[in-house]
Amino acid sequence: xxxxxxxxxxxxxxxxxxxxxRGVDLFIDKGEFLSIAGPSGSGKTTLLNLIGCLxxxxxxxxxxxxxxxxxxxxxxxALFRRQKLGFVFQTFNLIPVLTAFENVSFxxxxxxxxxxxxxxxxxKILKEVGLEGMEHRFPRELSGGQQQxxxxxxxxxxxxxxxxxxxxxxxxxxxxxxxxxxLMENLNRKHQTTFVFSTHDKMVMDHAKRLVLLHDGLVTKxxxx
Amino acid sequence: xxxxxxxxxxxxxxxRYTRRTIITSIAIAxxxxxxxxxxxxxxxIEKESERNTIQYETGSAQIMDRTYWDERDFLPLRFTLNHxxxxxxxxxxxxxxATKRITFSAEVYFGDVSKQIKCIGINPETDNAVFNFKDEKxxxxxxxxxxxxxxxxxxxxxxxxNLGIDLDAFITADSETGTRPEAELKFRTRLGxxxxxxxxxxxxxxxxxxxxxxxxxxxPLDIASSVLEMNGSVTEIAMLFPPWEDVNERIKGVAALxxxxxxxxxxxxxxxxxxxxxxxxxxxxxxxxxxxxxFVIAAVxxxxxxxxxxxxxxxxxxxxxxxxxKDSSIRLAFLFESAGIGLIGSVVGLAIGAVLxxxxxxYGLDFTELMxxxxxxxxxxxxxxxxxxxxxxxxxxxxxIISSIIISFLxxxxxxxxxxxxxxxxx
Ligand SMILES: Nc1ncnc2c1ncn2[C@@H]1O[C@H](COP(=O)(O)OP(=O)(O)OP(=O)(O)O)[C@@H](O)[C@H]1O
Ligand SMILES: [Mg+2]
Numbered sequence: 269x270x271x272x273x274x275x276x277x278x279x280x281x282x283x284x285x286x287x288x289x290r291g292v293d294l295f296i297d298k299g300e301f302l303s304i305a306g307p308s309g310s311g312k313t314t315l316l317n318l319i320g321c322l323x324x325x326x327x328x329x330x331x332x333x334x335x336x337x338x339x340x341x342x343x344x345x346a347l348f349r350r351q352k353l354g355f356v357f358q359t360f361n362l363i364p365v366l367t368a369f370e371n372v373s374f375x376x377x378x379x380x381x382x383x384x385x386x387x388x389x390x391x392k393i394l395k396e397v398g399l400e401g402m403e404h405r406f407p408r409e410l411s412g413g414q415q416q417x418x419x420x421x422x423x424x425x426x427x428x429x430x431x432x433x434x435x436x437x438x439x440x441x442x443x444x445x446x447x448x449x450x451l452m453e454n455l456n457r458k459h460q461t462t463f464v465f466s467t468h469d470k471m472v473m474d475h476a477k478r479l480v481l482l483h484d485g486l487v488t489k490x491x492x493x
Numbered sequence: 494x495x496x497x498x499x500x501x502x503x504x505x506x507x508x509r510y511t512r513r514t515i516i517t518s519i520a521i522a523x524x525x526x527x528x529x530x531x532x533x534x535x536x537x538i539e540k541e542s543e544r545n546t547i548q549y550e551t552g553s554a555q556i557m558d559r560t561y562w563d564e565r566d567f568l569p570l571r572f573t574l575n576h577x578x579x580x581x582x583x584x585x586x587x588x589x590x591a592t593k594r595i596t597f598s599a600e601v602y603f604g605d606v607s608k609q610i611k612c613i614g615i616n617p618e619t620d621n622a623v624f625n626f627k628d629e630k631x632x633x634x635x636x637x638x639x640x641x642x643x644x645x646x647x648x649x650x651x652x653x654x655n656l657g658i659d660l661d662a663f664i665t666a667d668s669e670t671g672t673r674p675e676a677e678l679k680f681r682t683r684l685g686x687x688x689x690x691x692x693x694x695x696x697x698x699x700x701x702x703x704x705x706x707x708x709x710x711x712x713p714l715d716i717a718s719s720v721l722e723m724n725g726s727v728t729e730i731a732m733l734f735p736p737w738e739d740v741n742e743r744i745k746g747v748a749a750l751x752x753x754x755x756x757x758x759x760x761x762x763x764x765x766x767x768x769x770x771x772x773x774x775x776x777x778x779x780x781x782x783x784x785x786x787x788f789v790i791a792a793v794x795x796x797x798x799x800x801x802x803x804x805x806x807x808x809x810x811x812x813x814x815x816x817x818x819k820d821s822s823i824r825l826a827f828l829f830e831s832a833g834i835g836l837i838g839s840v841v842g843l844a845i846g847a848v849l850x851x852x853x854x855x856y857g858l859d860f861t862e863l864m865x866x867x868x869x870x871x872x873x874x875x876x877x878x879x880x881x882x883x884x885x886x887x888x889x890x891x892x893x894i895i896s897s898i899i900i901s902f903l904x905x906x907x908x909x910x911x912x913x914x915x916x917x918x919x920x
Pocket of ligand 1: 279280281286287288306307308309310311312313314315468
């Protein structure tokens, strides 16, 4: 479902060159629950951004659902993200002026959905992430864990092919982090949605069904359990 | 993405930084209110000046000999209208109020004091059809309007004061039986001979037109005609048009009426006759500067506010772009947000401007103390009243909103120029 072939990414700032990825090969199947781990600066965010079609690789190809995303234009990539990808961020990134409900349905509004379909799908997913009854709360009225639940609901409500999460638990305490991870696991099992998330937290790695270790821009270990 | 969703998002963001929104819209409101206020004021001055020029100085338009017009600075009595009565007949048939006048220059003496004035022979029976000197509010107490065929004069209050006429005595004496001051007029006749005429001051007028109060005297037309040896001719025929009609159209119509006469005539409107048509130009220049100022206020205020908003929300914008929201939709959201600030500012500005203008219309501002009888070209005294000008209000209102919309492109472009990944990493 995701095929990554000899992908490199070099950042050039002024006369400094940083080789963030130096030839990554990876195949990710549908429904996987995969963690990309590695020390700081190893290239986790860079790799997730490439898979998430937020950035372009310097060389190599990435295929998602059979499409070579490197060949797409910026607008095509935006459309692709809108339809097929879900994102969860380390800092939640909810819109503070919108309620939990509105933050989630925002994704559906982007797809021009409205009316009862929008409402039903939003309420259903909010219930699944355990936020029933809190749909009218604003982000500031929710705890960090609850905010991340909203973010997960926002990523999943459109039933994407793939959910990408860059250090989704890094801003949470370990207990809440584990709850979030269990929630993601459940959703992965139930919806068969592919999850790819990065972390350098041992506990998080333990939950992953497949662990890919990055070091200095190269995959050093790839194990399934 | 639906517009309704974008609008509601923009609206919510508008109240996210309530204080900033309020401050920015107040800046816009103040600009717009001032613009409406000043414009109403200037329009008021202009309107009143127009009214005072027409009612006391020129009428709506005048017919005169073309050469007389060309050499009007010398008031040449040789170039006159020779058949005024038949012309008045024609005007009457066309329902145009009109009166004939003889304008000549004279020196007026009162005791040792003398002043150069413009003296006008008016027809006491018909002059009031065009001009407004019979008005009780215009004539000082114990004045009596001119009567035909008598050696008498009406003069302006400022002229009377300058000549040293005792106005307190004048207004308390009886108009028929009391003693009236006597003045002497010295002038040259049509044929160039020097003449003197002793006249009784029967009326002193205080019009709202400073020029008329200062340097004009009026005597009965028939007296003027005989002492000047005019032989039935006059220097001009003044007409009054309804104020709602286009003066230029009427002038064309009048000119057509007399196109077949062998005299070379010209018809001039009050603007040309009073000789200050470029006051308007200065006014519109001033207002344009003001409009530009509003634009700058809106530009600086809004772009500053929005830029702050953009940088505070840069990760949020990154998130929305990551989720696949189109750049054009994000731009539109900022556009609506900006338009919202502009709308609040414009509505408040319009309201404040209207209230200010209301007071200027009803009470006016009195600058008499400050300016005295300073002459600045307008035919009014120092009390300024405004008029209503809906067109300006609409212009100011739209300008507030439109400039806000245009300006919103600047900050949103700043955000959209950054890569999505850059936005997401932004601290
Ligand atoms: N936009 C950029 N411009 C220049 N260099 C960059 C940029 N983004 C990342 N890098 C560099 O690329 C390398 C990989 O960065 P990346 O953010 O992918 O690491 P990471 O594994 O996500 O680290 P962390 O655990 O700290 O988030 C680092 O050396 C980093 O400094
Ligand atoms: Mg990272």
